[in-house]
Ligand SMILES: Nc1ncnc2c1ncn2[C@@H]1O[C@H](COP(=O)(O)OP(=O)(O)O)[C@@H](O)[C@H]1O
């Protein structure tokens with residue numbers, strides 16, 4: 001099981017949108033996904049579960065806070081359909097440090113990785129996709145350390161750009177200090193306003209500084225993609241949906257190439 005984290009310590013740069021749309025795209029290619037929402041805002045949970053038969057009240061019974069409290073991810077899984085299962089977010093997740101204190105956990109940066117270990121061994125899923133909040137917290141360090149593969153997700157604006165090296169350093173320091181094995185799969189640029197000359201410069205700078213790491217596919221700002229957060233991922237796709245999702249489809253293909261995985265698992 002590959003554990004993917006779309007991360008950056010910055011809000012509004014497309015982390016949740018990328019994690020949900022890549023999860024949906026991978027599921028359409030036949031892969032089995034577990035999506036875990038570590039953000040107390042629960043945007044990823046709401047987005048991914050729209051158009052499913054699961055009622056939001058289900059998240060009160062099973063969620064990531066309970067999973068940590070009860071030390072069982074498995075017991076807190078909610079099945080959206082046969083390909084996508086989730087562990088819903090919880091507004092209580094910000095109490096992570098308190099829970100760690102109560103449980104007297106010393107190496108809390110490795111806690112989520114250990115918790116995921118059971119699922120990694122059981123091989124029920126091809127991918128586990130994690131969504132994180134933008135803060136630098138003990139929880140997010142633990143989420144970062146749980147990932148096997150990082151997709152650094154940045155918006156094309158200056159403030160996000162500045163956060164990219166800082167975020168990459170934080171991953172590398174986890175790799176070095178605590179011997180946490182992981183791979184930085186790539187940098188994904190989202191929310192590009194293709195008419196702005198400044199944004200083109202930002203892309204060029206990123207490509208210059210992180211040669212080879214930046215995904216070729218750049219996701220442009222599109223009103224239809226934004227509207228999916230209210231209407232849900234389209235079950236039946238019209239031409240306009242296929243056009244709107246084309247970049248996320250191409251990004252997913254690039255991710256699979258970098259992972260050296262076959263694009264369509266069905267029939268393999
Ligand atoms: N490619 C896109 N086109 C239009 N709107 C987008 C796009 N990607 C994200 N958004 C919108 O931008 C806002 C921030 O995106 P989000 O994925 O929630 O970022 P983050 O999780 O990093 O805070 C949301 O309102 C989302 O719907």
Ligand SMILES: [Mg+2]
Nearest residue numbers: 015016039043
């Ligand atoms: Mg988010």
